[in-house]
Structure formats: C-alpha cells, structure tokens
Amino acid sequence: MNDPGALFARAAALATEYRRGIGDALQRPEHGYAAALSDWQAPVPEHGMPAEAVLEELVTRATPGLHAMTGPRFFGWVIGGSHPAGVAADWLVSAWGQNVGNHQASPAGAAAETVAGAWLVDILGLPSESSVGFVTGATMANLVGLAAARSEVLRRVGWDVEADGLFGAPPIRVVVGEDIHVSALSALQFLGLGHSRLTRVATDAEGRMLPQGLADALAGQGPAIVLLQAGQINSGGFDPFEQLIPIAHAAGAWVHVDGAFGLWAKAAPGRAGLAAGVELADSWATDGHKWLQTPYDCGFAIVRDAEAHRRAMAFGASYLPAVAAGERDPTHYVPELSRRARGLTTWAMLRHLGRSGVADMVERHCRIARQIADSVAGEPGITVCCDVVLNQVLLRFGDDNDLTLKTIARLQQDGVAFAGGSQWRGRWLMRISVSGIQTTEADAAMTAVALCDAWRAVRGSNTP
Ligand SMILES: *Cc1c(COP(=O)(O)O)cnc(C)c1O
16 A cells, blocks of 8 residues: 555645635525435446545535535534534544444544543533443433333333343333433334334423423323433423432432533533422433534443443443453443444543633634524514523524525525524524534624624515
8 A cells, every 4th residue: 555645644734724714605505405415426437546536536526515504604503613623533433443343443542532531521520430422413312311211111121121121021111201312212112112112291482391290291100201301302491300310319200411511511500590400310422513512423422330230231241240440441331342432532632621611612602602692683584582591592584484485595695694494382493503613703793684684684575
C-alpha cells in the first residue's frame, strides 16, 4: 500500500473547504432523495480506481445531497454540529483502526471509555457508581437501559431472562407518558416488551407525566418499569422527576429516563433545575451526537446498577464472574462485539469543552432558542406554542395546518435557515431545535428575519 499522506491530506483539505463554506451555503440540500439517487446511480464497478480519484468522485456525487447539518442556521430534528475537535479525533479513531471489543484488543480505547464514562457521569450529576455503555445513539441507549431494567425486575421475582427468555416469565408492566419518543417504543419492541402493551399515563400541555396518573398505573403487584423523559422532543419539557420517581420506587418499579438531549440540562447550573431529581432514576439514555457535538454516531447508556447492566449485555452470561480489578471490557455494556472507539471521541469533546464549556454551550443554546421565540412572537399570525424552557421552539403560523406547512416549505426553499415540522396536540407546527455549536446570536437574528419573511410571503400569497 502506498503512503497514505497525500490521500489523508486531500481529505482534510476537502473537509476544511466544506466546513469553511457552510455558513454562507444554502441551509438545505440542493437535491432531495430522488435526485441524489440519480447522482449516485452507477453500474457495479468491474475494475478499481486509485483512492485519490475515488475521493474526488465521492465529493462530486455526495455534495448536492448533503444536508447542512453543520450549518449555523440548521435547526432540523435535534442534531448536533459535529464539532471540529470531535471530527479530528474521530479521524484518528478511524486511522488507528481500533476494534474496542475488549480491553486487550485496544487498551487505549477501553481505558478512554472508562475515563470518559466517569467524566460524563460526573458532569451530568448522576450516581458515581453508574456504569456506562458507549453505543450508537439514544435509541440503543434506551435499549440497553431497558434491558438492564428487564433483567433486574425479573431477577427480583426469581426469573433469569438472559437464560430463559420471556416465554413463561411473569409479566412486566411498562408505564410510559403519552408523549414518549418513538425511539423508546422501538427499544421496547426489540426487547419483547411490546410497543403497544403499555400503560400510557396522561401528560400536561408540555408533555410532562401527571403524578396521579403514574400512581394509578402502578397500583397492584408485580414487576414494573417506568419510562420517563428529560427533554420532550417537541416542547423540550421535563417529567417532574422529584415527584414521579419516589412514586415509582415505592411500587418497586425500575425507572429509566430517555434524556437524549435534555439530560444535558444537568450540566448547566442555570438549567439543571429543569431536571431536578433525574439522578434518582435507575438508568439513563443520552446522546453524544446531539448536545455534546461529537460526530455521528455516539450515545451513552448509563446504569446505576452496574451488575444488572453487565448481566443484560454480556454474552451468554447470566452468572458472570466479578470484574477483576483494573479490567473492564466495553462489550459487556453494549449489544455489539466489534465496535468503534467512541470513548476517544467523547474524551476529546469533553477535554476540549471542559465542564464549563459544556455548561456555557447548553446555556447559550437555551438563550438563543428564547431569542428566536421572542423575536418572532410580535409578528402578527405567529404563535409560540411551548414554554421554551430549553432549546426547542414550536411555532404556529396562522390558524390552520396548511399555512404552517407552507411556511415551513417556504423557509426551507429560501435556504437561509432550516427547520422542520412536527405534529403536536393534533396540529402541525414548525419545530426549531437549537443544538449545533456553531449557531450564534447573529444567526438567531438572521433566522428570525427569515421566519418572518417566509410567513409574510405565504400570508401574502394566501390573501385574495
Ligand atoms: C433523538 C432522540 C432519540 C433517539 O436518539 P438517536 O440518537 O437518534 O438514536 C430518543 N429520544 C429522544 C427524546 C430524542 O430526542
């Protein structure tokens, strides 16, 4: 193999050019899926071509269909900004080619997970005894936390689910709020707990579970799992943990919290109150690739009872020997065996930002969300439809779905800023998620203008 220097340098140059241009670029892809597919369509290559030429072709084919997720006025879904510090670290992770299945395969990769995991738990204010599994995202982190929950609530009634499965097991009651994220439902589906075999508890206007509803749902005996949320995907609302978790624990239930982005409120002193009491739970799911700004993909499954965590995830091991001092195999805490060294990228982001940098970023994003909401709230016909306590803003344009959907389409077409739509309380709304490190107050001001322009254009063309 040739020396990779020229190839690597070219990749770095192409990446630099892309990232330098993203602030002025359209904040949406030029091509949608159908056009992108024709950009890529080609017969099976019968013969190879030099890697340098492959790189150029890759860029040519990909560019029109790239979404400006690292752009400063990109507010779609809840997507982090792939911070350059994380991207550069991730390049080294790939170049080093580490498979972090166990601590002998990659001592550095395994050790970085141990240390970055402990830092995470500390920064998020969670119990220090917790174990951390480095996974692909919050969906997998929900799966891992709920697998530990399933293992432990059944073990307490004398059932070994790892060995004997669910057939014939005592039933587990699973209690969720009405405004649960679909990803948590898919985790329940994968675990044989069913995405419909649930008790759904009513929520308030911001999607927060009502305590009396939880108490009612848990009346009676038997194993139970309660799934709560830190950061509702639309409203950014937090379940009232200080009230709910003691109710769940009094009924013997395991409490798992989906905090894909919202758990990071705990890292910012000014916002931590929103998630007060979340540390009382038994397991937590959160993402690195959302608010921590690691490149995709990266998520964390955090479990207070490390033994339940390991029992649920380690291969063929209902009765694992104790972990020898000074040893930790990353794969014992996640579903995969061969795996990427996400601990190194996580370490790099935490080392770069530090505790104060994470806190400042979270605080700044919340302020920017407020700024956008306040800037458009005076415009006739625009309504802010959530409390804007965190980084999420919901907007309604006019008084029917059609005008809101048209305004979303118009904003996206104009390309100054990008936001998508979401259905909330039976209506279509525009959802703005401030979650990329690159967004500034000036970008928020430009976005507010773009929002009002899009709305005026839609309203103008709808006035007879
Ligand atoms: C994004 C999100 C998820 C899913 O996370 P992935 O990282 O996409 O797997 C789950 N729950 C909530 C609340 C989310 O915002």
